[in-house]
Amino acid sequence: MIALLAAGLLTAQPACAPVNGSEALWREELHFVAVGELHGTTEAPAAFADLVCLALDKGPVTVALEYPVQMQPTLDAFMAEADADAARAVVLAWPQGPFRHHDGRGSEAMMAMLQRLRVLHQAGGDLKLLASVPDSPRVEGFTQSHAELDRAQLWSAAARATPERRMMIFVGSVHAEKARRVGSRIGLPAAAHFLPEEVLSLYVATDGGEAWNCRDECGVNPVPPLGLDDRRGVVIAPEADGTFDGYLAVGPATASPPVSRP
Numbered sequence: 531m532i533a534l535l536a537a538g539l540l541t542a543q544p545a546c547a548p549v550n551g552s553e554a555l556w557r558e559e560l561h562f563v564a565v566g567e568l569h570g571t572t573e574a575p576a577a578f579a580d581l582v583c584l585a586l587d588k589g590p591v592t593v594a595l596e597y598p599v600q601m602q603p604t605l606d607a608f609m610a611e612a613d614a615d616a617a618r619a620v621v622l623a624w625p626q627g628p629f630r631h632h633d634g635r636g637s638e639a640m641m642a643m644l645q646r647l648r649v650l651h652q653a654g655g656d657l658k659l660l661a662s663v664p665d666s667p668r669v670e671g672f673t674q675s676h677a678e679l680d681r682a683q684l685w686s687a688a689a690r691a692t693p694e695r696r697m698m699i700f701v702g703s704v705h706a707e708k709a710r711r712v713g714s715r716i717g718l719p720a721a722a723h724f725l726p727e728e729v730l731s732l733y734v735a736t737d738g739g740e741a742w743n744c745r746d747e748c749g750v751n752p753v754p755p756l757g758l759d760d761r762r763g764v765v766i767a768p769e770a771d772g773t774f775d776g777y778l779a780v781g782p783a784t785a786s787p788p789v790s791r792p
Contacts, residue, residue, distance in 0.1 A: 597661040598663045
């Protein structure tokens, strides 16, 4: 009996940190929850992982990440690996992509988020990762809007193939928008290809700080405050001009550097 109890403790789901306002995300009619971030902060990946942990309490989850579709076998192997150091090595061995060419998607904070998701899966959570940046070559006379359509198609195909699974999407903010911004060069964002009532989209809001990403140059760059004061967690804000349904407020941002390599 003691051995059985010990085995149960080893496979128990890690406790989830509470997130204010997160109950708004679990409505039955929502097929997609999209979180749009500014790449390169410590706080955004950690806050998203908190939401995924809570989502697993509601049922199976697919997490769509802004990694190339060619990386899917690597992510599958990572999730199946029981040892943290070995799992990290699996990701770092992939010869291309964000953990080689840094733009904030290959940060230490992103690696920590992946490791946390792996632990949730290893502890029995029905959690899958989906690499969801399509291989959409540029064609003369066509714009990036077709890449956004292809991205939405990847999300849609995965969701329709397993409708019992909740899809949580973590991408750069532009891809999570539900309407085209005036002057945007990408056309209709990926999340805007779904019915508005079927997707809830949040913008990761900070109280200023810094992020490690690529603007004019790659490195630590300032992050402007959004003015949510001391609010934290999910903030539904219908006044957010239709682009997002609200915010995931995380407080001051700190820069997360590119993942260190052996």
